[in-house]
Amino acid sequence: MLPMLITVLSILFLAFSPATDAQGAKRGGTLKVAIEGEAVNLDPLGVGFGRKVYREAIGSGLVRLDGNFNVVGDLAKSWEISDEGRVITFKLHPGGTYHDGTPLDAASVKWNFDIISGKVVPTWVKELKKKSPKYKWRNIFLGYLFHINKVEVLDKYTVRIHQNDVGKAMTLDAMSAAFSRFVLVSPKSYDMNIEKFRRHPVMSGPYKFVEWKRNRHFFAERHKGYFRKGLPYLDRIEFYFMADANQRMNALAAGEIDIINNLPIPLYATAKKTSGVKVLVGPQTMNYAFPINGQRAPWKDKRVRRALSCFGVDRAQIVKTALRGLAKPWVSYSPAGAKDALDLTAECPYDPAKAKALLKEAGYGPGGKPLKVTLTTNNSDPAHIEVSQALKLQFAKLGAAMDIRVVDYATWNRAFVRQRKLQLTLQNTLSSRTANSNSHTIHSKSGIDYYNMKDTEIDRLLDLWRSTIDPQKQIGISHKLQRYILAQGYYPNIASFSFLQATRSDVKGFTNLGKMMLDYTSVWLDR
């Protein structure tokens, strides 16, 4: 009797326990994620970290990144590069659908490329243009997929792109993890009613949109027509907007949420010692820098740039204090965790005497002109204030007076990015895989080169990189570029650091991919 009872109970237990796959991942459950920035709307073809989080939860593209930052297939099962890199032929996973049931095939992928190049104009844009002739719309992905000149459908699941020489090398990199990962929207839903789409996006990723209450939550559920069979593991994913960093940490500690997407450096120690919480420290793919405006005094003078950006900064001290030891002193343009990182830190030792000598040579200091600079930063990161104070003290030792102005993000964005009228600022950059990842900040033709270097040699090296598909050659070009930037004193970097994330201990299968990509496809809950 007892063995029979045990058998029956075992069968019942197995029947009602969560299903697992071959790797032991359990199916089902709801993942709750805390986010610190809310999206302005849900149109995925736009920038902003809030939109990025949602876009990557419910979207999919041709390629994505693996845990080692290698480009791997997403919708693309495989691809073939030919004609010296000018042609890429993608074979797609068959059988997938967009969230509205539209087949996810080569024709729909072509449509997505064609609205970038402007070969196809969405109906809603045409209608708005009729009402308001000045209306202009440009797809955000045009910024880095400008070089794709033709897209062909070879068969239902094969699509081929033809590219110009300059830019051909950045396609896969840019589509997988640039500031706006290239994701596919349902042509049927996107074409007609943008107002509806901004509130109810229809894409092709592992989760399907359910509900969005702005400044409150965003819910999505498993998409049954997802092309990667067997995924995702979760039934549902819920994002909760929590502006206060301490409260995000408290909610994680209390088990009310499962993941903090962006753990501020000051909360690292708290998270580390909270039971039931694990901290994910990714590779150091971000830089913490104090960008200068290369077109404004006193930075036009290379000696001043070199004095303050190279020898005048005690990076180790800033890392130890303001950055809580969670960064690595680093001077190169490519961050320490990038694939083409080149450690040039030893070439910029902290040497106030040398910095003073350079300033004197440039006519500043005792007996010369007084050196005064204004650092304008924003209130988006608590570390900015501490780093500003540290820099002020270090500059004072060189005889340079620094005023600190703190403004809100919108004011800072306009002054720094658009008008380029800030003399000096602070910035924790986006994540970079290579020197090209954030090269829009330094290429004078990008239109958004807010470091204002305006140097044709930088443009030449970047164009060379973008035209070369040999990875070794790219690394060689990148190293030349990094050495050149350092020699010119263009890029005052302090350190490289990691994007910190924290999860409950029972969250499995989540990989920290920096700010590059947020992927919840393989996440499961060990509950």
Added chain:
Amino acid sequence: MRAYIIRRILLLIPTLLGITMVVFLTIQSIPGDPIEAYLGEFYEEDVATALRSHYGLDRPIHVQYVLWLGRLVRGDWGKEVLSGLPVLDQILEHLPVSLELILGAMIVALMVAIPAGIISSVRPYTPSDYTAMTGAMVGISTPEFFGGIMLVLFFSLGLGVFPVQGYKPWSAGAGEHLSHMALPILTLGLTRGAILTRLVRGCMLEVIGQDYVNTARSKGAVEFVVILRHAFKNALIPVVTVMGLQVGFLVGGTIIVETIFSVPGLGQYGINAISSRDYPAVMGFILVSSSIFVLANLTVDVLYAYLNPRIRYEN
């Protein structure tokens, strides 16, 4: 009294007109605009220019203001530039949450302030007075962002009785809703309670020694009745004035508490609108919040007449 109320309500129109005009000019004069917030860092200037023209943001400020006002008069509060959502719908969604916070906070404040203030005043310079006044001083000097976090540490992470943050609508169940609102309401209410406790005590001490109170006692009235009916009612006038102002200040106070506890109220709506320079949303927020402030003051004036029948507003 009716004529007075009507006159005051009519006066609301120029007051609100003035407020909206000043705010419209101010918000337009600070750097940034909704198109920049919408497009982010990566856009080309001709796209931004075309969008500004599309949304009418390239017109002179006074023209934009008149157009906004014209639409408002016709009942059209406009649409948010960033999301395209109607501003009025958004306000109607966020406002009840804030009103509930404000109402709850005032109830908590009164529940703390009236008993504590009265006990302090009838037993001055005793341990109960010192305790109440020390508590009030702590409450006044504790900023809301700090008080809120302390309450979370104690009630949520310590005792586990309330959630750390978040909001559940009434439709999720009264228990769920109230447990989520408890800490935000306590955070706001305890600070206001501390301010009012000191005020109640001070006002009570002033009236408690007055002749009419002694007369009531000498006529044999029970002490409880003397305190509540004769002393407290007369001590209420300054308290009501401050309460009215506190309701106004609470509209601003909710911004911090809503941010800490992720409560989707009007304050959070307003602060997001300001950060993203979404002008129609900012104007909607200002219009509603200033109306609450002005109406709270009107209510106070009307209450005066009830509390002290000698006050008459007619000529």
